[in-house]
Amino acid sequence: MNYFENMKKRFFFIFFVFIVLVPLCSAFPQKKKLIIKLKENVPREVLENFARRNPESGNYSISKICSQFNVRNSQRIFADELKNFEKKNISQFGFDRIFIADADEKNFNSAVFLLSENEYVEYAEENFIYKLENKNISSPVTNDPYYDFQYYLNITSFNSAWNVSKGDSAVIIGVIDSGLDFLHPDLKFSYKINYGEYGNGKENNGIDDDNDGFIDNWRGWNFVDNNNNPIDDNKNSHGTAVTGIINAGFNNGIGIASCAPDCKVLVLKCFDFNGIGDEYNVSRAVLYGIAAGVKIFNFSFGDYVYSKLLKDVIRFAYYSGITMVCSAGNDGSNRLHYPSAYDEVISVAASDELDRKATFSSYGETVDIYAPGYRILTTSVTGKGDNMFNNDYFYVNGTSFSAPVVTSASALLLAENPVLTNEEIRGILVSMTDYLSGQNSWNNLYASGRINSFKSVVNNMNPSVARIYNPYQDFFAVGNNIEFVVSAASTFFSSYSLFYGTGENPSAFTPLLYNQQNQIISDTVFKWNISNLPDTSYTLRLAVNANNGRTIEHRQVIFKDNSTPAFTDYQTGEMINKDNYSCLVLFGTDKKTLGRIYYKRKNVNEPYSFFYADNGNNNIGYVSYDHFGIFDESQLFPLTFYEYYIEAEAQNGKKIVLNDTSFYFRTKEQINNYGYLQxxxxxxxxxxxxxxxxxxxxxxxxxxxxxxxxxxxxxxxxxxxxxxxxxxxxxxxxxxxxxxxxxxxxxxxxxxxxxxxxxxxxxxxxxxxxxxxxxxxxxxxxxxxxxxxxxxxxxxxxxxxxxxxxxGLRILKSAGNNFIDAALLPYSGLNSEPNSQNTLIGDFNGNGKTETVFTDISFRGNSNFGTAYLSVYEYNNGYNRIFLDSVPMLMKADNLTAGDID
Structure with missing residues (x-):
């Protein structure tokens, strides 16, 4: 029996049970009743105390919890029924270790949580009462007061998915973000506790109790400050907002509902107050999370540059079976964005409340799926939210908040079917979407459509895989042939086809293979001769055709490139870096390159040292069109001349060097910060x-x-x-x-x-x-x-x-109770925009007339750099531009000032 037949039979059994049971009954919690199943290795004294209706007796950790929360009157739940079975059968399933007990309604959820996490408890849950009814599947009732403001839970069908699954505490979700507000009342049970570092003062005893290399890491880790306090201090409450979407408290009578409330989040803080983090810490966090049991990572971050380090770590996570979900970016473009563009992650764009593409959302060939990312109500750091939500919740926008919706759906899938692979999870999600408004197929703008969590979860036994393993995203072809290794398989398989298109957003595709009838798992299917194709980028498209009329696709962008890179921009200047002056070097290239800057003391016989551009060091570099380098003069000899040159290496291994006799600078002394009274x-x-x-x-x-x-x-x-x-x-x-x-x-x-x-x-x-x-x-x-x-x-x-x-710059005059436009001073560049609110007003040329000074900037293609234009307008019976200058690359008007400098 092949894999897919097996999956179909497994699905039929589950589907049959689901159809038989679900229409007949629904459940709601009965207060004060608690069901507890003890683990097989529970101490005999604990088992006897539970059997004697005294679970609070004794000095064990579980006894203390029962005493603290008044859990009492425990009794075996199957005391009479088990007499009809042999003892060995009872013990095999642990029925003799299942008890029902009374518990106070106050702090009931806390009792459930702590017992669930206890070392002697297999599970603890509320007792449920069932009632007969003749309805189809209906949404569970939640008493979370802000639920009605969470449109995204209904539009993505989580309200129906919860009838099947709310997740499982064994499904650990690693949230790499700015940390978590652990004091938020709706998040106090959301995070995973490391019990090897918890209890009896182990949280802060300065000892690595569990020998994992991290001291006192009982609730995650802070990779920014390298300590055990991953609290969210971000000015936008970013990590707290992401976690709230995933698993804020559910049906707890406060705040919001969440997508996967029964899962646990591992808090991995890699971003600071300003939302800045580096790939080294992110990479560390990924490896930490894998070792700690993370099954799914949420990456609500990204940029248009990438490092080989993070790429390697993500590939390691992928081949370790980890599912990774990433935000696609918020600039409304189809530029390649990382790490969301990597093949190994699920890339998520943002839709709005009307099921349209959100205007700010990035899109493109490497996006997999959409999820709501506009007006998402979620948790904020306490006291930093909106007044209408008691300052603890707020609306957020961005693909950062679409990603956790898909992360949550992945978690529900894994809770229902723990053997699903990361590719199968992706395949189910993208094959069960709802089309967005105006969409009728998978395409460059809308990808697979908007997630439907309910259809995904009920099809957890119907996996699909569409994946190009070779070549891979950002592959650089330097030979004449490319071998395709793919997987194309589905429970609903009809055929598959393989296409290519010219450019990163092709208008048409050419078939390489068409309507292939055999399912393929990680096999070589085609050798593509590219010797006659021009050097450029190409989009590859694998489409698995399903018998329900849908396609499951995988798209990627590769490059044929045998040419040497060329420099397009260069600029240098001086900047102040903390208490030191620094030399700043900016440069751009015509293709993505790795930038290095080599330097040594001028006229000194010594080898060159180097560092990677873009805040890199001797170990980590970033691949981009645009680069910058900052010489840290605090690490150099003071009052010394240094010479330097620049090297850019393309992905095909070819390099170019930029050097000139003017490439030198003289270090200065540290800036004197004395002489000022605080x-x-x-x-x-x-x-x-x-x-x-x-x-x-x-x-x-x-x-x-x-x-x-x-x-x-x-x-x-x-x-x-x-x-x-x-x-x-x-x-x-x-x-x-x-x-x-x-x-x-x-x-x-x-x-x-x-x-x-x-x-x-x-x-x-x-x-x-x-x-x-x-x-x-x-x-x-x-x-x-x-x-x-x-x-x-x-x-x-x-x-x-x-x-x-x-x-342009608008000038308005007062007209009583209104203001009317008096003038528009146009920008100078093509498609220019302002990059600061700053203007200078004064008589700068001493002619008795008033001048207005401002800047605008025009970007070039995919570049993060552009041309900054400086305009001076003078009023003389009208506004006339009297001066215009431009500077390549980036200049902000915040740096404009005026004064008598001589």
């Missing part, structure tokens, strides 16, 4: 509004700031008697960024100019001396006014309103 007052970490004012007319200065560690909530601090005191009370909410404050319309009331995203808002005082709380103007919801400030740009002694629009 005051004994301070503001919390924040973005500070550029204007200080006395908003309440009490002769004390007031500062508007946005709190960095609290979702940029806007507050006002007043300086009085040597200290800053907060005089506001979260009056504006989060992400309202203060830009300027003045009386712009001449009514003797202060006006606060702010922005939320790229939309402008003005708040005004109701009367003098009050906080400006009344919204008098806004240009919201169209991203066409990124507030800059108030200024008199035309010399009429009246303030104008400045903000960056889609096509």
């Amino acid at each position: 005051k004994n007052y301070y503001l919390p970490p924040s973005q500070v509004c550029k204007k200080v004012t006395d908003v309440n007319n009490n002769n004390n200065p007031d500062v508007f700031i946005n709190l960095s560690k609290n979702n940029l909530r806007l507050e006002v601090y007043e300086f009085s008697s040597g200290v800053f005191n907060k005089i506001s009370n979260d009056n504006w909410g989060e992400y309202i960024i203060a830009r300027d404050i003045a009386d712009v319309n001449g009514n003797n009331k202060l006006d606060l100019l702010a922005s939320k995203g790229r939309n402008g808002i003005i708040f005004e005082q109701n009367s003098a001396g009050e906080l400006p709380l009344t919204k008098i103007w806004s240009d919201e919801n169209n991203d066409n006014f990124w507030s800059s400030g108030f200024a008199d740009t035309d010399g009429d002694n009246l303030l104008e309103l400045l903000g960056f629009g889609k096509n």
